Amino acid sequence: SQQGEEDPQALSxxxxxxxxxxxxxxxxxxxxxxxxQNSGRGLVHLILIRSNEREKxxxxxxxxxxxxxxSSSLLITASRAADTASYFCATVVxxxxxxxxFGTGTxxxxxx
Amino acid sequence: SAVISQKPSRDICQxxxxxxxxxxxxSQVTMMFWYRQQPGQSLTLxxxxxxxxxxxxxxxxxxxxxxxxxxxxxxSTLTVSNMSPEDSSIYLCSVLELSETQYFGPGTRLxxx
Numbered sequence: 001s002q003q004g005e006e007d008p009q010a011l012s013x014x015x016x017x018x019x020x021x022x023x024x025x026x027x028x029x030x031x032x033x034x035x036x037q038n039s040g041r042g043l044v045h046l047i048l049i050r051s052n053e054r055e056k057x058x059x060x061x062x063x064x065x066x067x068x069x070x071s072s073s074l075l076i077t078a079s080r081a082a083d084t085a086s087y088f089c090a091t092v093v094x095x096x097x098x099x100x101x102f103g104t105g106t107x108x109x110x111x112x
Numbered sequence: 113s114a115v116i117s118q119k120p121s122r123d124i125c126q127x128x129x130x131x132x133x134x135x136x137x138x139s140q141v142t143m144m145f146w147y148r149q150q151p152g153q154s155l156t157l158x159x160x161x162x163x164x165x166x167x168x169x170x171x172x173x174x175x176x177x178x179x180x181x182x183x184x185x186x187x188s189t190l191t192v193s194n195m196s197p198e199d200s201s202i203y204l205c206s207v208l209e210l211s212e213t214q215y216f217g218p219g220t221r222l223x224x225x
Binding site for chain 1: 147157160217219
């Protein structure tokens with residue numbers, strides 16, 4: 001079953017704009033991971049954020065985690081056409097044995 | 113990060129047949145997993161591949177349909193048995209690293225006719 005819901009389901013922006021995707025989950029987690037998937041190919045790992053962390057950065061990516069609201073957000077700054085992909089959040093539930101439970105995903109389209 | 117390969121990358125199969133997918137990692141890993149991604153959907157965990165013992169299956173997945181082997185710390189196979197068109201999906205293996213990060217293979221795209 002899906003642990004997370006992602007919002008929006010689809011997002012279309014212009015190159016250079018920022019893109020924000022949100023992920024909500026239901027139960028206590030050890031960590032939350034964000035992935036990118038291009039055209040139904042394999043998943044590329046973007047960032048892992050642990051339950052005791054509130055914010056992490058990697059290049060143009062910024063991830064926040066609010067465990068009180070059971071939510072996370074992924075911000076992509078200065079987007080490029082190459083950022084066009086599906087983005088998934090996935091959680092490792094506390095006591096869940098390192099298994100990932102995926103959200104529903106956000107389809108991002110960055111237009112020139 | 114670990115380098116993960118899968119074979120085959122894609123296949124078209126007839127209903128009623130079986131397909132075995134291989135997952136090879138370039139380093140020893142403690143945990144390996146198999147996921148399914150149905151068309152237009154998110155990923156769902158099929159099972160955890162345990163080295164030297166039977167795989168641990170998630171609700172809705174059974175060993176007779178998805179037998180899994182893991183003979184060592186770098187290799188695993190997933191078989192999709194007695195296939196039907198509903199099994200058309202992308203099948204992905206993943207590995208857990210000490211950093212708690214899970215990395216995924218490139219996936220096997222399966223079409224069942």
